[in-house]
Amino acid sequence: xxxxxxxxxxxxxxxxxxxxxxxxxxxxxxxxxxxxxxxxxxxxxxxxxxxxxxxxxxxxxxxxxxxxxxxxxxxxxxxxxxxxxxxxxxxxxxxxxxxxxxxxxxxxxxxxxxxxxxxxxxxxxxxxxxxxxxxxxxxxxxxxxxxxxxxxxxxxxxxxxxxxxxxxxxxxxxxxxxxxxxxxxxxxxxxxxxxxxxxxxxxxxxxxxxxxxxxxxxxxxxxxxxxxxxxxxxxxxxxxxxxxxxxxxxxxxxxxxxxxxxxxxxxxxxxxxxxxxxxxxxxxxxxxxxxxxxxxxxxxxxxxxxxxxxxxxxxxxxxxxxxxxxxxxxxxxxxxxxxxxxxxxxxxxxxxxxxxxxxxxxxxxxxxxxxxxxxxxxxxxxxxxxxxxxxxxxxxxxxxxxxxxxxxxxxxxxxxxxxxxxxxxxxxxxxxxxxxxxxxxxxxxxxxxxxxxxxxxxxxxxxxxxxxxxxxxxxxxxxxxxxxxxxxxxxxxxxxxxxxxxxxxxxxxxxxxxxxxxxxxxxxxxxxxxxxxxxxxxxxxxxxxxxxxxxxxxxxxxxxxxxxxxxxxxxxxxxxxxxxxxxxxxxxxxxxxxxxxxxxxxxxxxxxxxxxxxxxxxxxxxxxxxxxxxxxxx
Numbered sequence: 001x002x003x004x005x006x007x008x009x010x011x012x013x014x015x016x017x018x019x020x021x022x023x024x025x026x027x028x029x030x031x032x033x034x035x036x037x038x039x040x041x042x043x044x045x046x047x048x049x050x051x052x053x054x055x056x057x058x059x060x061x062x063x064x065x066x067x068x069x070x071x072x073x074x075x076x077x078x079x080x081x082x083x084x085x086x087x088x089x090x091x092x093x094x095x096x097x098x099x100x101x102x103x104x105x106x107x108x109x110x111x112x113x114x115x116x117x118x119x120x121x122x123x124x125x126x127x128x129x130x131x132x133x134x135x136x137x138x139x140x141x142x143x144x145x146x147x148x149x150x151x152x153x154x155x156x157x158x159x160x161x162x163x164x165x166x167x168x169x170x171x172x173x174x175x176x177x178x179x180x181x182x183x184x185x186x187x188x189x190x191x192x193x194x195x196x197x198x199x200x201x202x203x204x205x206x207x208x209x210x211x212x213x214x215x216x217x218x219x220x221x222x223x224x225x226x227x228x229x230x231x232x233x234x235x236x237x238x239x240x241x242x243x244x245x246x247x248x249x250x251x252x253x254x255x256x257x258x259x260x261x262x263x264x265x266x267x268x269x270x271x272x273x274x275x276x277x278x279x280x281x282x283x284x285x286x287x288x289x290x291x292x293x294x295x296x297x298x299x300x301x302x303x304x305x306x307x308x309x310x311x312x313x314x315x316x317x318x319x320x321x322x323x324x325x326x327x328x329x330x331x332x333x334x335x336x337x338x339x340x341x342x343x344x345x346x347x348x349x350x351x352x353x354x355x356x357x358x359x360x361x362x363x364x365x366x367x368x369x370x371x372x373x374x375x376x377x378x379x380x381x382x383x384x385x386x387x388x389x390x391x392x393x394x395x396x397x398x399x400x401x402x403x404x405x406x407x408x409x410x411x412x413x414x415x416x417x418x419x420x421x422x423x424x425x426x427x428x429x430x431x432x433x434x435x436x437x438x439x440x441x442x443x444x445x446x447x448x449x450x451x452x453x454x455x456x457x458x459x460x461x462x463x464x465x466x467x468x469x470x471x472x473x474x475x476x477x478x479x480x481x482x483x484x485x486x487x488x489x490x491x492x493x494x495x496x497x498x499x500x501x502x503x504x505x506x507x508x509x510x511x512x513x514x515x516x517x518x519x520x521x522x523x524x525x526x527x528x529x530x531x532x533x534x535x536x537x538x539x540x541x542x543x544x545x546x547x548x549x550x551x552x553x554x555x556x557x558x559x560x561x562x563x564x565x566x567x568x569x570x571x572x573x574x575x576x577x578x579x580x581x582x583x584x585x586x587x588x589x590x591x592x593x594x595x596x597x598x599x600x601x602x603x604x605x606x607x608x609x610x611x612x613x614x615x616x617x618x619x620x621x622x623x624x625x626x627x628x629x630x631x632x633x634x
Contacts, residue, residue, distance in 0.1 A: 002097065002542060002545065002546040002549075003081075003095060003096070003097045003098060003560070004096075005542065005563065007093075007095045007096065008084060008095070008560070008564060010093060011069075011084060011087055011088045011091060011093050011095070012055070012067060012068060012069060012087075012564070014091050014093060015055075015068045015087055015091060017050060017052065017055045017056070017057065017067070017068045017071075018034055018050060018052060020068050020071065020072070020087070020090075021034075021036065021050060021057065021068070021071055024039070024071075024075050024250065024254070025037065025039050025254055027050060028046065030046075032052065032053070033049060033050055033051050033052060034049075034050040034052070035047075035048060035049055035050070036048040036050065038059040038061065038062060038064070039075060039253050039254055039256070040059060040062050040064045040074055040075075040481065041059070041061060041062035041064075041481060042256055042300075043059075043061065043256075047059050047060050047061045047062075055067055055068065057070075057071055062481040062482060062485075063481055063482035063485040063486070064481065064485065065485075066565050066566075067564070067565070068087065069083045069084060069087065069564060069565070070083075070565050072086055072087055075250070075253060076249075076250070077249075077296070077297075079557060080557050080558075080560055080561040080564070080565075081098060081557055081560070084098065085098050110178065110181065110234050111234050111235050113174070113175070113178045114178060114181060114182045114233060114234055114235050115210050115211060115212065115235060116174075117169065117174055117178065117179065117182045117184065118182065118184075118203070118210075118211040118212065118213070118214070118235075119211050120169070120172060120174075121165070121169075121184060121214075122155050122157060122201075122203045122211050122214075123155075124157070124163075124168065125157025125158055125159050125196075125201045126151070126155050126156065126157040127157075128157060128158050128159070128160060128163065129151065129156065129157050129158045131160070133158070133160035133162055133163070134158040134160060136219060136220075137158040137200055137219055140200065140219045141156070141200070144265070144341075144345065145272070145344075145345065146268060146272075147272075150268055150271070150272065153247070153271075154202060154203070154244075154264075154268060155202075155203045155211075156200065156201070156202055157200070157201040157203075158199070158200055158201060159194050159196045159197055159198065159199055159201050159216070160197075160198065161197055161198050163194070164192075165184065165185060165192070165194040166179065166185055166192035169184075181233055181234065182233065183195065183230055183231040183232075183233045183236070184196075184214075184230075195216070195228070195230070195231075196214060196216035196228065198218075198219075198220075198223065199216030199217055199218055199219070199223070199228065200216065200217040200219055201214050201215075201216050201217075202214065202215045202216075202217065202243075202264050204229075204230070204236070204241060204243055204282075205245075205246045206235075206245075206246065207242075207245055207246055207249070207293065208246065209246045210235070212230075212235045212236045213229065213230030213233075213235070213236035214229070214230050215227060215228070215229045215230075215243075215264060215282065216228040216229075217265075227263075227282075227283075229241075229282065238284055239284055239285070239287045239289065240287065240289045240290070241280075241281060241282050241284050242279050242280075242281065242290060242293060242294075243264045243267060243279060243280040243281075243282055244264070244267045244271075244278060244279050244280060245279045245293065245294075247271075247276075248276060248277050248278055248279055249297060251276035251277040252277045252294075252297045252298050253297050253298065254277075255277045255298075256298045256300055257277055257298055257300040257301075257302060258277055258278075258279060258294050258297065258298050258300070258301055258302070259275065259277055259278040259279075259302045259304055259332075259356065260278075260279060260280075260281060260286070260294075260301060260302065260303050260304065260305075260318075261278050261279065261280045261281075261304050261305070261340060262280060262281070262282070262283070262305050262306050262311065262314075262339065263280050263282060263283075263339070263341070264280050264282065265341040266278070266280060266304075266339060266340040266341045267279065267280045268341075269340055269341040269343075269344035269345070270340055270344065270352070272344060273344060273349050273352070273353075275352075275353075275356070278304075279294070285314075285317065285318075286318045286321060286322070291321075291322070291325055291327065295325075295327065299326075299327050299328055300327075300328045301322060301327050301328065301329045301330070302329075302330050302331070302332060302356065302359045303315050303318060303319075303329065303330075303331045303332065303359075304331075304332040304334070304340060304356065304359075306339050307334045307335070307336070307337055308337070312369060315331055315362075315365075316366065316388075316392075319331070319362040319366070319392060320391065320392060320395060323362070323392065323395040323396060324395055326397075329361075329362055330359035330360060330361060330362070330365075331359055331360055331361075331362055331365040332355050332356055332359045333355060333358070333359070333360055333365055333368070334355055336348070336351070340352065361401065362392060363389070363392055363393060363396065363401060363405045364405075364408075366388065366389060366392060367389060367405065367408055367409065367412070370385050370388050370389060371385070371412055373385075374412065374413075376412070376413050376414060382413060382415075385413070386409065386413070386420075386423065389405070389409060390423065390424055390427055391427075393405050393406075393424065394424065394427055402424075406420045406421065406424070483589055483592060484589070486585055486589075487585060487586055487589040489566065490581075490582035490583075490585040490586050491515065491517060491520045491582070491586065492562040492565070492566050493566075493574070493578070493579075493582050494508060494520075494524070494579060494582050494583070495520065495523055495524060495527075495558075495559070495562055496541075496562055496563075496566075497574045497579060498524060498527050498528070499527060499538070499539075499540075499541045499544060499559070500538055500539055501538045501539070502528075502531045502538060504574075504576065504579050505528055505531065507576065507579055507580070508524060508528070508579070509528065511583045512524065512525075514583055514586050514587045514590060515586055516586075516590055516593075519552075519554060519555060519558060520558075522551070522552070522555060523548065523555050523558060523559070526544070526548050526551060526555070527544055530544065530547070535547075541559060541563060544559060545559040545560060584628055584631075587628060588625060588628060591621050591624060591625045591628075592625075594621055595618050595621050595622070598614045598615075598617050598618045598621075599618070601614050602614050602615070
């Protein structure tokens with residue numbers, strides 16, 4: 001069933017864009033319109049502008065803009081139809097046919113079945129928490145000040161000894177084989193015992209709020225171990241644990257910062273005092289999975305682990321990994337020797353907020369920590385101190401931070417700066433770095449300016465609600481986002497042109513190889529084939545959207561997205577020059593991505609010969625890019 005555009009128009013027209021955006025971030029009135037600190041890049045001054053008349057928003061720095069649906073899409077990192085559904089549900093507007101487009105996670109049959117069991121068991125344990133079997137558990141939670149709202153939010157439960165979980169799951173209709181694969185039970189003789197028997201149970205969810213496993217907390221002193229996590233199975237992987245990420249996503253995006261804690265009790269306690277951008281890694285190492293997941297929302301990390309020896313060692317290991325990944329890391333210096341949960345219980349709320357705010361750069365943090373055991377008159381103690389710090393400092397790329405660190409170490413050890421600099425050079429990962437000039441990742445500031453067609457279109461679209469800033473200081477990430485936004489608009493323009501008419505089919509076919517996005521290529525090829533077989537005469541995008549759904553529902557959604565995201569930019573017809581401009585933009589994007597890849601290889605490579613070779617590739621790409629610019633200037 002096709003979703004009628006008038007249903008989508010009704011949702012968009014019924015929404016108050018200020019009400020919607022202000023439900024996610026703080027907005028301030030400025031003249032006839034509104035401004036806000038942009039949640040889509042590292043912003044400090046309000047650069048997001050919202051026009052109430054046009055019902056659109058635009059960030060002048062990172063380039064993100066569009067209608068209310070685009071904001072919901074971008075903020076929640078969801079698909080077009082998911083964003084429509086979120087808004088329609090808020091407005092209590094029914095959209096016929098939306099259910100068929102639900103973006104279900106691509107899980108295998110056994111994975112879905114285990115998640116079904118986990119959901120069922122979580123509800124069971126949560127219900128049992130208020131039963132007579134759980135009096136001691138209720139008393140424990142009361143003592144820890146965990147209230148009903150938090151019990152509901154985190155789906156906290158209890159697994160009494162009196163419950164036969166195996167029998168319950170069989171009666172619920174679950175297959176014996178799947179029950180065993182869920183690892184919720186273990187066999188003792190002929191009996192099946194619940195893995196979390198006599199424990200408070202905390203469901204662990206993935207980023208999409210699927211319950212993938214559990215953590216059980218002992219509530220009596222003689223019950224060991226204190227914590228038990230689910231065993232690894234088809235859906236639960238200990239190396240991928242990120243407790244509370246599903247709840248914290250919006251707060252991480254708004255604060256542009258993620259606080260990494262040790263345990264789930266720390267998360268729940270900080271949530272209680274209004275600190276909501278927290279996740280817990282629950283004793284696991286910070287893996288590439290975590291870094292990719294967290295960095296999708298923010299590259300500003302704060303480590304708030306226990307300040308005992310184990311916590312310090314964990315922070316040290318994580319620091320070395322994150323500095324390599326170019327993550328902005330700071331570490332909370334908790335001198336109290338109490339974990340965050342204990343601090344909240346002791347009403348040290350002001351202290352917690354202060355130490356989080358004053359989190360230190362890792363080099364400063366570890367200089368302070370390691371200096372406590374330093375005996376500058378003992379050569380072995382001195383060597384150990386310097387080696388530990390230099391293994392972090394050698395990874396730091398900021399020369400000012402490095403120099404400040406060396407000055408501090410010189411003061412603590414009474415060694416000269418020259419001696420320390422020579423020592424640092426000895427243990428550099430790659431001491432040829434200074435001999436190779438890296439190509440920067442800064443995108444040409446005139447990228448959009450050289451492509452008149454799209455720049456003019458954007459000016460018409462936004463008719464900037466307030467005076468556009470004369471100078472905009474953009475970071476690498478901001479320029480990258482701008483580049484992607486412009487490339488996406490170019491691809492949308494080509495698709496919309498082809499949906500309207502077959503006039504430029506030869507031009508489009510000759511340039512398809514410039515497009516890297518497989519979905520865009522597939523959509524264009526599908527429309528061209530419909531023209532060639534006389535099934536399509538043009539100017540009927542809904543017909544193509546409905547028909548392409550059989551090939552891939554995502555392609556159908558893409559067409560709806562184009563129609564609604566660029567609703568006032570897109571024209572019904574374009575000149576040949578305009579279509580060529582779009583392909584130029586796509587090619588410039590492709591070139592820049594290749595330059596970035598070669599730059600990445602340079603930073604990861606240790607061979608100076610290979611670095612020079614990579615630089616030659618970059619120079620060739622830059623020459624090709626310049627040729628395109630020169631062509632556009634004619």
